[in-house]
Amino acid sequence: MPANYRDSLLRPVPWLESFDIDGDVMDVEHKWLIEAFNHACLQTAQSATLGRQAVADCDIIGLLATHFANEEELFDSLDYPDGALHRREHDHIRWLSTPLMATCDDHTFVRSLIQSRTFLVEHLIRHDLGFKTHLLHRDGK
Numbered sequence: 001m002p003a004n005y006r007d008s009l010l011r012p013v014p015w016l017e018s019f020d021i022d023g024d025v026m027d028v029e030h031k032w033l034i035e036a037f038n039h040a041c042l043q044t045a046q047s048a049t050l051g052r053q054a055v056a057d058c059d060i061i062g063l064l065a066t067h068f069a070n071e072e073e074l075f076d077s078l079d080y081p082d083g084a085l086h087r088r089e090h091d092h093i094r095w096l097s098t099p100l101m102a103t104c105d106d107h108t109f110v111r112s113l114i115q116s117r118t119f120l121v122e123h124l125i126r127h128d129l130g131f132k133t134h135l136l137h138r139d140g141k
């Protein structure tokens, strides 16, 4: 495994209060996802085999699927105007994370893990926080 994966990109991403969206289910799911990815990255720093085991144990693919489905259901119920774009971003992360359970190649696995976590955090900042703005506006805040 390349050293830069082991030494820097696999370090945990901290949860920040500024990531909070709804003070409820969305935040809980986001925290679970970040924790699961952090755990898988830490395990992967030891070996890709341990990383794969962590991805399976934490059911990262299942967590992503559940979270995106829950969030997209909210878009529909709230008439969120950016729902189509936001869904496409979810699709991109689904695509990035597909090799986590589908590849036998360690390099592809590690790249998929790092890219999935990086894009998830960026998605949180760029898109989920945008959704929060919509929620606040809807509530007159």
Ligand SMILES: [Fe+2]
Residues within 6 Å of the ligand: 071, 086, 090, 123, 127, 128
């Ligand atoms: Fe989202």
Ligand SMILES: [Fe+2]
Residues within 6 Å of the ligand: 030, 067, 071, 124, 128
């Ligand atoms: Fe989200």
